[in-house]
Amino acid sequence: MLGPLVRYLRFMGYDTLAATELGPGGPREDSELLRLAATEGRVLLTRDRELASRGGLLVDGDDVLGQVAALFRAGLVEPVLRLDRCSRCNTLLRPARPDETAAATYLPADHASRTVVCCDTCGRLYWAGSHADRLAERLERASDRNG
Template identity: 50%
Template structure:
């Protein structure tokens, strides 16, 4: 893979946005824009171009207006969507826990107080690596959630596409 791609994802593809972030990819969501703006398509096209992001969309028209930067996502199933991007050699299927899946911010190592202050942290914390989103104050760790995602994503390699 050459330069790592960055993405702008339309609001129909929220789960895909979160999974791309789990895979470590810089993925902004159109859901950040004000809702109901009739000029949203134009804003997305401008933003994708200005920031060099690939525009992932379920809107075939919008994808074609974005030219080479547009990728039309026809599949409804999340794993098929990821598979498509993998087949296009845009992403690799290695989970990198480096980015907040909620807000796209890069994670940093968590401080002891941040781990202790999170009621949802595994207890005891031994054997986990903890990371922190400084933007939305969320704790992440290499626990069962991430491993479950790794399993689902690796299973893509063995799975045939639904007819």
């Protein structure tokens, strides 16, 4: 349910796991999620008031930028686009090789002059461009919001 927020946190460079991605055998019970968060030093974000009362942090509303703004006000995130982590799978990104950018037909034509980074796990490429600029602007506005 917090899928958009998970992607935004990764765009900002935060190591983020979603309970839905933990897979078969992964923790599903609230107590297991709380234990995993404690063991790995993670903040457990949840929409569930009961879970929040047991040690999670309640995330309100459906607007992802409002959620980012709330985490910023709580002192948990700096809303800056870092583009160093895959938004899909959480892997740290590395600079793309020329053969990878050459093979990716969806890159902008002027990609040689841009920073292009690659995810080793899912193969996705990310690049600096208008989409990234718009995302950076939205994040910047999130830090100006008062609630």
